[in-house]
Amino acid sequence: MNAQTLMIQGTTSDAGKSMLVTALCRWLSRQGIRVAPFKPQNMALNSVVSSNGGEIGRAQAVQAFAASLAPHTDMNPVLLKPNTDKSAQIIIHGHAIANMDACGFHDYKSIALNAVLESHARLAAQYERIIVEGAGSPAEINLRANDIANMGFAEAIDCPVILIADIDRGGVFAHLVGTLALLSESEQARIKGFVINRFRGDMALLQPGLDWLEQYTGKPVLGVLPYFQGLHLEAEDALPQTSDLIAPTQHEYLRIIVPALPRISNHTDFDPLRLHPQVKLQFIGPGEMIPPADLIILPGSKSVRADLEWLRQQGWERVIRRHLRYGGKLIGICGGFQMLGAVIHDPDRLEGEAGSTQGMAFFEMSTTLKPDKLLRNVQGTLVYQSVTVTGYEIHCGVTTFQKSYPPAIYLAEHTDGAMSEDGLIMGSYLHGLFESTEACAALLNWAGLKDNLQLSNYHAVCEAAFNRLADSIEQCLDTKQLYQLLNLQGSSA
Structure with a gap:
């Protein structure tokens, strides 16, 4: 199995994939490991211009910054920018090639996969480790054929997968077990552990569920991440909620x-x-x-x-x-x-x-x-x-x-x-x-x-968020198992 690449997939959209990839990029970068983010296929209207003059999803640029890198088109080789509910502009290696409807792009995926594999190979030649973000859920049955965003990519390069779920939505154990059940046997074997995201409460009350999940699936829970109050991380696409951020002061606003x-x-x-x-x-x-x-x-x-x-x-x-x-x-x-x-x-x-x-x-x-x-x-x-x-x-x-x-x-x-x-x-x-x-x-x-009042530098705010996320990896996840999944046994946990 490809020990250079680790993929993060989620049970749902907004389960925490982008956040966990960002956290792992900063955590590894702080240890001097040359790490790059990667998302094979992204659908988002938030984008940036990369260092090599192409267009990629904003989330991958944020992950690059967390890894102390300049964004590059190889970090997001396929970007879909919706024009309507049924069609999108298709961007390959940073440049728009066509507008396609959903069926047209579905047929195009076999070609798009070549662009994905080319970009991954180039990153693999430059960096020690690659942290990959999936899209949506790997259990979306209607999108399984010719998949390049989730298990289709993981199977193509033979990499391990961590599955993350959002407990704040409710039904977290059903999300994890149900997702696992809908995967093929080889895909199930590829999932090496679970991460539960956005937990707030008493861990003692959650522990029996974690024990059951490990016993039922035979896979470890790698950790439970907290609900981060006031954390600023740029949204991949959905409009943000303002309630978690700084409220206007008693001064004029x-x-x-x-x-x-x-x-x-x-x-x-x-x-x-x-x-x-x-x-x-x-x-x-x-x-x-x-x-x-x-x-x-x-x-x-x-x-x-x-x-x-x-x-x-x-x-x-x-x-x-x-x-x-x-x-x-x-x-x-x-x-x-x-x-x-x-x-x-x-x-x-x-x-x-x-x-x-x-x-x-x-x-x-x-x-x-x-x-x-x-x-x-x-x-x-x-x-x-x-x-x-x-x-x-x-x-x-x-x-x-x-x-x-x-x-x-x-x-x-x-x-x-x-x-x-x-x-x-x-x-x-x-x-x-x-x-x-x-x-x-x-x-x-x-x-x-x-x-x-001259708010502190915006980039400093982003840097503080990256470091807070990296700290959470140390505090909340089983870093020994992460080192093993990344073939970094020589690092100390």
Whole structure:
């Protein structure tokens, strides 16, 4: 069996796979072991631009940072970005190749497997250990044929698997035993142990269940991870819950609202704001009342024209115009920026039927969606207060201005975005605008927060979370068995 690679699979989506891979990457990296994360196939609208200029899932970039590495396309060779409930953009080795419906991609998986195995082989040649994240559940019977995301990959490279389940959902023993029962005999043998996630309570009350599980399955429970209160780990795709993060202080705070678009992308842009003690950020979903705010942010979108129509149906355009009349501020990021123009053209049917959609016309500009996606990491200067800003661009649109506006950001060789003449509206193609402490403070100041407490560096917050997770591996899991699974018997437990 491949002792260089260890795979983490889950009984359900959001069982804790991403978190455990992140924790193991930091735990091994702290011991001087050259480790890389890997996810054969990811479906997510949160993505980043890798060091080699391709697009991968945000979760794999986070895991790379935990392993003290720069993200690389080999860490996530297949990325699916849904356009609708039935179709997605297919990204192979960092670059979009086509839009496919579910049946089309199912037939394509045998080809995609080659890309997966190529990437894994390259990582195996560079790193001592590889920690792999599965997708969803390996027991999804309808997806078993030609699987490349879970047991299909594990069988192809012959690696051991740890199965993780979320006890906070309830039914954790049924999840584990049921998942195991639905696997083939060879797949069952591949599972070397269980991890239970998000436990809060008295371990003495859980222990009889753990003993039964080990006796019934013949497989060890490698440990029980706690429910991490206040832990910040960027979400793979689902919109985050704000309740676990820092609540606004008794000081003045800024009210920010973000529409939860049906195809919202890169909502991790707003994590630094969610963590800020003087910000109350809310994602507003369909049918919810749109509350008053100091700042409205239109986020990125994978289906800009459809999401713009959704905004109108939900009454956002009327609310935004009223918000601006009363002096509120508005930011559009990437797709949200495109919505601020006069029109969005899609002649090549990249997002659906060919045609054009009228924008909100806050800027005299038009955007044409093009097949070639722009992917790049950038650094520049925020025009407001002249502070450094870093970010990345992921978009298919080419925007043309019919009128000159002050730019939002000065980049090395060009400018980005625009500021309205009245200073109330800002548009930018850059994701990651708020990750720099100084840029975040400047933008919040522009939005109306005058007494900024200067939150500690966002990247330091992420680093603290990585180390907290690594500490939990030491404290809560059987590290001796982990060393054995990773063929690291020479390490001390």
